[in-house]
Amino acid sequence: GNSVTQMEGPVTLSEEAFLTINCTYTATGYPSLFWYVQYPGEGLQLLLKATKADDKGSNKGFEATYRKETTSFHLEKGSVQVSDSAVYFCALPNSGYALNFGKGTSLLVTP
């Protein structure tokens, strides 16, 4: 079935540093790919998505490009802020439309 593998954290960065969180996928066909963010004590929020190969999703300075040749959907941000501290999940739908999530990557940004 469809699955994602993402780098495990925790990741600790200084404010304004460059962020990359790796995510690779295994899938039948070319499903949509998602990044969700979970702030401490809260539920999930959709951060960005891409619906087809070569699409770039972007939001709040975060970007991810759907690359079928490398089966990847890495999350990047050029300059992180303290408020970006959260857990980030890569996800894709399974055959029943529910989402399969990666294990999550915890990001801590220090001033």
Add this chain to the structure above:
Amino acid sequence: GAVVSQHPSWVICKSGTSVKIECRSLDFQATTMFWYRQFPKQSLMLMATSNEGSKATYEQGVEKDKFLINHASLTLSTLTVTSAHPEDSSFYICSARPHSGRAGETQYFGPGTRLLVL
């Protein structure tokens, strides 16, 4: 738009009691709702898929008699944890897929319900 609410957000109960969690899509109709469970510092694991007007489909290893799911309308699904025990303590999150959603369409997540069983 596309807001999903959950109630309650927090519940503490005694071992052996049952707890009902509601998931509502506030401004759209959802043919399908999903229930996930998240243990501390872990990922979300799908428990079951809830379809309006039919029986829920449970993932392997999830006891259907313990986690009762009812999807009575296009805007409401409920999860009842029956005879709760401390090991059921977790963060329960629902999501709703819009009625018109095609495969891969964005799901909308509720804020989650934190259950603590003493």
